[in-house]
Amino acid sequence: MKPKSNKRVNDVILQTAAVIIFFIIIVFSIHLFFSGHYSPGGGFIGGLMTAAALVLLLLAFDSKTLANVLPFDYRRMTALGALIAVLTAMHSIFFDLPFFTHAYDKFNLPLLGEETLHTAIAFDLGVYFVVIGVTMTIIQTIGESE
DSSP: OOOOOOSOOOOHHHHHHHHHHHHHHHHHHHHHHHHTTTSSOSHHHHHHHHHHHHHHHHHHSOHHHHHHHSOOOHHHHHHHHHHHHHHHHHHHHHTTOOTTOOOEEEEEETTTEEEEEETHHHHHHHHHHHHHHHHHHHHHHHHHHO
């Protein structure tokens, strides 16, 4: 009888599927992020989808592998997102405009086509970073305690 090992058995099918699904979820997350002004979506749901994709990689691999591939400090990402969101909300005050006033223009983006980009998208980017940072910090903290 072979002794049982504590090492995690490599599941090639799960890891291969996770990498493919990761990119599908990320593209969908970016679509949700940019469509948030005219339909359901935006920084919050885009951030949750990105965090879900990262959790999928975390389940398929391990936290050390994820940290080597994507070396982000999620606490700093949260702080950066909060700073971006606050500065975006307050920038209109410096131009003597009502709070959260934004401008917009149309741009042709690769893979996404013609999109209308608003300065409010910077606020959504801040929310996006905050949601990813907080979600991943919570999940990693829970995972470290087990």
